[in-house]
Amino acid sequence: MNEKIFYSLLRSGLWQRPLEIDFTDVTVKDWEQILQFSIKQTVEAIVFDALKYVPLNYQPPQKLFQYWEYLSQSVVKNNHKHRLLLNYITTRLQADIDLIPVLVKGLAIAEYYPTPELRVSGDIDLFYINEDDYDKANRQISSWGIHVEEGDLKESLCHINGIPVENHSELIKFHHILFAHNLEKKFHNIIKKDEGIISKNICGADCKVLSPELTIVHLVSHIHKHLLNEGIGLRQLSDIAIFLHANNKIINPEKLISLLRTFGFYRFANYIFSFCVSELKMPMSSLPYYINYEKYDFTDLLSEIAMTGNLGLKDERYLQRPEDKIGSKMFTARRALSNIRKFGKYSPWESWSWFIRLFVLRIGQMG
Amino acid sequence: MKIIKQYIKRNVADETLLVPVGDSSKDFNGMITLRGIGEFIWDNIENVSSFEALVTKILDEYDIDEETAKSDSKEFISCLLKAGMVAYTQDNW
Numbered sequence: 001m002n003e004k005i006f007y008s009l010l011r012s013g014l015w016q017r018p019l020e021i022d023f024t025d026v027t028v029k030d031w032e033q034i035l036q037f038s039i040k041q042t043v044e045a046i047v048f049d050a051l052k053y054v055p056l057n058y059q060p061p062q063k064l065f066q067y068w069e070y071l072s073q074s075v076v077k078n079n080h081k082h083r084l085l086l087n088y089i090t091t092r093l094q095a096d097i098d099l100i101p102v103l104v105k106g107l108a109i110a111e112y113y114p115t116p117e118l119r120v121s122g123d124i125d126l127f128y129i130n131e132d133d134y135d136k137a138n139r140q141i142s143s144w145g146i147h148v149e150e151g152d153l154k155e156s157l158c159h160i161n162g163i164p165v166e167n168h169s170e171l172i173k174f175h176h177i178l179f180a181h182n183l184e185k186k187f188h189n190i191i192k193k194d195e196g197i198i199s200k201n202i203c204g205a206d207c208k209v210l211s212p213e214l215t216i217v218h219l220v221s222h223i224h225k226h227l228l229n230e231g232i233g234l235r236q237l238s239d240i241a242i243f244l245h246a247n248n249k250i251i252n253p254e255k256l257i258s259l260l261r262t263f264g265f266y267r268f269a270n271y272i273f274s275f276c277v278s279e280l281k282m283p284m285s286s287l288p289y290y291i292n293y294e295k296y297d298f299t300d301l302l303s304e305i306a307m308t309g310n311l312g313l314k315d316e317r318y319l320q321r322p323e324d325k326i327g328s329k330m331f332t333a334r335r336a337l338s339n340i341r342k343f344g345k346y347s348p349w350e351s352w353s354w355f356i357r358l359f360v361l362r363i364g365q366m367g
Numbered sequence: 368m369k370i371i372k373q374y375i376k377r378n379v380a381d382e383t384l385l386v387p388v389g390d391s392s393k394d395f396n397g398m399i400t401l402r403g404i405g406e407f408i409w410d411n412i413e414n415v416s417s418f419e420a421l422v423t424k425i426l427d428e429y430d431i432d433e434e435t436a437k438s439d440s441k442e443f444i445s446c447l448l449k450a451g452m453v454a455y456t457q458d459n460w
Contacts (some may be wrong), residue, residue, distance in 0.1 A: 080380060087377040087384050088398050095375060144396045161398065179437035204379045 001033040001200065003306075004025060009034070009045055011281045013050035014238055015245075016114045023058035031060040033069055040221035040309035041234035045075035045118040076117045082107060085163050085201040088123055098109075099133055101126035102172065102197060103207040103219060109239045111202060120235060123164035127171055129192060134169035138273050141167075172221045175354040176264065183263060190214065190259070212247040213256045216288070219243065220260070220269045224347060227301075228339050228354060231308020241276035245286040253289040268346035271296055300342040307361040329362050368389060368412045368444070371454045374399070376409075385409070395450075408443055412453060417460050418444075431449075 008021045027045035038044040048068050049060065059065060086107055104127050110119040128134035131154070138156050142148045148158040154169040171191070174183040190196055193213060200209045210218060226232045239327045244251070249271045260266040274293035276282040279302065287293070322328055336355055383406045385399040393407070398440040401409055407428060408421065415421045425436045435458035447453045 080382075083379050084382070084384055084398065084400065091375050091377060091386040092388060092392065093386075095386070096392065144392070146396075189459050204377050204384075324397050 001037050001306075002030040004033045006037055006047070007029060007279065009054075010238070011039075011052040011232065012053050013043075013046035013048075013118075014242065014280060016116075018052075019050070023054060026058065028061055028064075031064055035064060039071070041305070042120040042122075042310040043234050043238060045072040045115070045120065045261075046238070048072040049115065049118055049269045049282075063123045072118070075120050079119070079121050080111070081161065082121045082124060082163060083173060083205075085160055085165070086203060086207075087205040089124070089126070089160070089165065090207055092144070093137060093140060094206065097138075099128075099137060099248075100199075100206060100208055101133075101137065101167075101242075102126055103202055103205075103209055104168070105222065105239075107202060108207075108209050108215070110244055111218070112242045116203075123166055125166050125168065126347070127168045129188075129197070131169045134167060134297045135166055139198075141165075171218055173225075174262070174263070174350065177353040177356060178347050180353070187217075187263065193317060208339055212243075212251045213259055215243060215247075216251070216256060217242070217259050217265065220265050220272060221263070223272055224265065224268055224350065227304065227343055228298050228351060232305060233308065233310030235310055236303060237272070237275060238280060238304070240272060241280045241282040241286075244273065244276060244288060248288070251288045256288050264347055264350045268343075271301075271346045275301060279301075285335070288315075299315055304339070304342070310341045333359065368460055369456050370409075370413060370452065372452055374452075383409075386394075405443055406419050406432075408440060409447075412444070412447075415460060 005023070005026055006023065008019050011017065012019050024169055025186070034047070036215045038047040047050075048071070051065070063290040078198060086103070090101065093101060098237060104125045106121050106123065106125055110121065113119050126137070128137055134154070134156075138148050139149065139323075141158055146158050146160055148156050149169075150156045156167045158165050158167075170184065171189075172184070172187055174180040174187075176183055191210070196211050197208045198211055200207055202209070209215065215306050221278050223232055223240065224234065257266065260269045268292050274291055275285055275287065275298055277284055277291075277293045278296065279298055286291070322331055336358060340355050344355075368454070371447040372387065372395070374387050374391060377386060381402065385452065387395050387397070387399075400413040407425065411421060411424055415424060416450060421440060422433065422436050423438060426433060427432070442456040444453070
């Protein structure tokens, strides 16, 4: 795949900057691969938007362009449905039981994109500060005749008009072998005080969102979790770059550093923030604090992104996964170990603790 | 005509969403979206004294012919009546 062209288009779409690249040698096959890669990374509409900067005589072939345009319009339509649903849920929860959920990820971040509707929206994630509120919300949604399925990790899932809605009573699952419970408690307490939650109108809906510093910790932990598990795509990395850029003037650097250090993500965050500058070309001035971003090498991360894409859903390596139970567990363990070897150095406690816990859990399941 | 159930109106991009709340949500859980003239009718249905007055108001606001205004309004109001969202307060209105 012509990665140079793909990344130029993505950066151009993210920052609305004209392209500074030569399209002379781009072939039809290149365009096809760029489209497929954009889909794998769930940034197809953002990359399509950047085609407006491509000179007319170098545009993709007409049929491919039309198909891409159709995909992009579908992203916009889907986004609109998500916005309507967000309004529906928040309005009803507030009117019925006087509850305003905290909107996290997805639509809460999309707001900061140059064209929010172009960010692919997978689901709606709602967080409730108190477990009582979480239970109340689940009960209330059930009373609307909607099936709510409760999971093991203090989260529930339901589908409204075909759109997945997840309710959470816990935002970050820590794995630290000694202090996981304490860290979870601490994170929760920080959310509750120190202006951890802000009221905000999102797409017409009265919501609450996390403070910018907590949003960053949450996004970083989310990237960390998926990078070690099933894989990470450029949408998640674009999210953090866009958020840092848009909130640059209001982020409190000392507060952010203190939070990242407390929760064991400081070095990992620096690595991810540096990726935003080096590879996504986020302006250096949008870094929340000074980072020597040039010292990092992103070969492994770029290769992982290329292989896994959005949450690893299109990772071709999964096709090699053995079907038998032991073989399958060994496959997962090898994969996790390989990722920890590559990225664990940026968050050793959390990464290795996660692996040990996974190992113990799997041994338990096999027994 | 009067709106007989309780809905909260939300504007989402170029659409208007009606969310059933209170007693309305006990027998209706759906999501109603309105656009253009639909929203205009919803906003004005209680403020006019007859169907003709509503059509006149629509013609003042939108650049459409009387026939279209009448047929579209009739169809929309009939949907609202069927859904039990509005009710007559006098003969034929």
